[in-house]
Amino acid sequence: MKRYDDGHPQLELDLFWQYEAMVTTEAWEAIDVWRFYNQRCCMENYIKDGKNGFAIHRIPTLSFAANEIDLLLKLLAYNLFERFKLQCWNPIHRSFTIHQFRREFIHCAGVLVRSGRQFTLKLAQSFQNKWAWLRMEQKSILLE
8 A cells, every 4th residue: 555645545456467568560359469479579588598508698709700600509509409408308397598407417416437438427326306317318319
């Protein structure tokens, strides 16, 4: 409740409302426009993920051609990560960003052991996402 100059309490009814405006040239009903365009304005999230996870905001050299190749390689890595996420991850992990993936799966203790001609990654016993990691590993082997 807010009190205004006259001292009487007045209830604000629009505190919890959210407003959206969509402008289009299509001659559709309002609900159809909303359904078509809803959730399509999240490009900022993709850019943020690219900046935080793949450093697309960094320009490494003074050469335009080298910078172009650098950005294309980063975008290729981003697309491969998204493809890996779609095909190998459990649905509960598919909303993870690259930062969350690194924190949950990459930043864990492990030892790479070589036995004969084969390498084996031994993860720490305290690794919480061990079973999810093993499922992702098995799914990625089947991608061939």
